[in-house]
Every structure is written in C-alpha cells, then in structure tokens.
Amino acid sequence: MTTYAALLRGINVGGNKKVPMAELRALLEELGHGAVRTYLQSGQAVFSHADGDEDSLAAGITAAIEKRFGFPVAVIVRSHDYLRAVAEACPFPAADLKPKQLHVTYFSAPVDAARFAGIDRAAFLPEEFRLGDRALYLYAPDGLGRSKLGEQLARRPRADKGPIATSRNWNTVRKLVEMTAPAA
CATH class of the missing domain: 3.30.70.1280 (SP0830-like domains)
Structure with missing residues (x-):
C-alpha cells in the first residue's frame, strides 16, 4: 500500500x-x-x-x-x-521562517522555467521564488495575502493552459509529509 x-x-x-x-x-x-x-x-x-x-x-x-x-x-x-522530497529540497531556510512566509505551489506536470522568464525578479525583492520538481517555492515575508510576486505568479498562464497548480503554506506542506509517512 x-x-x-x-x-x-x-x-x-x-x-x-x-x-x-x-x-x-x-x-x-x-x-x-x-x-x-x-x-x-x-x-x-x-x-x-x-x-x-x-x-x-x-x-x-x-x-x-x-x-x-x-x-x-x-x-x-x-x-x-x-511530498517529502519537495519539503527537503526547499531552497529557502524553512526552519528560520514563519510558516506564513513560505508556500509551495504544486503542479500536475513539469513546468518550463520559460513560463516565468518575463518576471523581473529584482522588482519584487525581498520576495523570491524558485522552481523545483513540479513545484514552485515562494518566499513572501509579509505572507501570501500581501504578496505582489504571488499575484504575478498566479497570472501565468491562465488556468485553462498548462498544468493544474495549487498552493499550500509551509504548515500544510509539513503536515502532509507527516500524514502520508509510513507507520513506524
């Protein structure tokens, strides 16, 4: 199982x-x-x-x-x-951040980095994002609700094009790893 x-x-x-x-x-x-x-x-x-x-x-x-x-x-x-691999591969210092500052967007399929090439990353600092294996990591110091970068990322591309995407905060990322772990 x-x-x-x-x-x-x-x-x-x-x-x-x-x-x-x-x-x-x-x-x-x-x-x-x-x-x-x-x-x-x-x-x-x-x-x-x-x-x-x-x-x-x-x-x-x-x-x-x-x-x-x-x-x-x-x-x-x-x-x-x-789920464990995504959590372990986080490019941001998750242990040093508040869970509301870190989010993972899971994709239903691999995402080409070219999809995000037009984003001026410097314009959104200190917010940052990195791509992973069918995942995108977003560091938003003031939380997702106030994130201008999060808004920009959500616009690319429209929902009817490309893979399905859904985001979770770091608490949920960790909890899902825990809940899916094999029984000891």
Missing part, C-alpha cells in the same frame, strides 16, 4: 465549491481508498491505495467529485516520497 495526498484546488473558498470534508472522506472510501483522512477544510485528503499512478488516481477523484457535487474540481495526487 502506498499513502497519497490529494490536493483539491479552490474548494470551500468564499462559500464557493463547497465540499464538506466528511463527504469527501466518504467519497474516497467509495472509490476503494483506505485509511482516508482529511486536513483542514481547504482541500487536503490523505489515503492509501494498493496500486495506481498519481495521474489516474487524480482523474478518478476529479470525476467522482464532479459527479457527486455537480462542479469540477482540479485534483493533484502525490505520494509521501514526492
């Missing part, structure tokens, strides 16, 4: 796309996933599954959510090994 995290994009924000976590857990169990748990109300679920690739698991969850709730929700599924 492999433990995965499902990252749902844009649910339960401002009263839109409401997906109650109890119903999400039930839905995942109906799909045959085991040890289902959720974290917060913003779209993280952890589950185990015997076999299957991340893209197939995400597609199954996406289709089931649309059928059950009547609206599409983009889903990215990642294994514990991937």
Whole structure:
C-alpha cells in the first residue's frame, strides 16, 4: 500500500465549491481508498491505495467529485516520497521562517522555467521564488495575502493552459509529509 495526498484546488473558498470534508472522506472510501483522512477544510485528503499512478488516481477523484457535487474540481495526487522530497529540497531556510512566509505551489506536470522568464525578479525583492520538481517555492515575508510576486505568479498562464497548480503554506506542506509517512 502506498499513502497519497490529494490536493483539491479552490474548494470551500468564499462559500464557493463547497465540499464538506466528511463527504469527501466518504467519497474516497467509495472509490476503494483506505485509511482516508482529511486536513483542514481547504482541500487536503490523505489515503492509501494498493496500486495506481498519481495521474489516474487524480482523474478518478476529479470525476467522482464532479459527479457527486455537480462542479469540477482540479485534483493533484502525490505520494509521501514526492511530498517529502519537495519539503527537503526547499531552497529557502524553512526552519528560520514563519510558516506564513513560505508556500509551495504544486503542479500536475513539469513546468518550463520559460513560463516565468518575463518576471523581473529584482522588482519584487525581498520576495523570491524558485522552481523545483513540479513545484514552485515562494518566499513572501509579509505572507501570501500581501504578496505582489504571488499575484504575478498566479497570472501565468491562465488556468485553462498548462498544468493544474495549487498552493499550500509551509504548515500544510509539513503536515502532509507527516500524514502520508509510513507507520513506524
């Protein structure tokens, strides 16, 4: 059995796309996933599954959510090994920062650095970003809500072009690594 995290994009924000976590857990169990748990109300679920690739698991969850709730929700599924590797590869001093200052945007597929080539990085300092393996790390000293760089990054490209993207703060990044870790 492999433990995965499902990252749902844009649910339960401002009263839109409401997906109650109890119903999400039930839905995942109906799909045959085991040890289902959720974290917060913003779209993280952890589950185990015997076999299957991340893209197939995400597609199954996406289709089931649309059928059950009547609206599409983009889903990215990642294994514990991937989530741990992303956390360990953080190019910023995570231990020295407040969790609200550091975010990871997970992508459904690799992202070409050319996508962000037009951003004048110096214009946004001290905010910074770095690309990783299907991930983007954002350091925003005043938090994401006040981040001008975060706004700029979110505009590239429009949601209907390129891979799915969904962001999580550093607390959630760490918690998902913890929740997907194999039992000792």
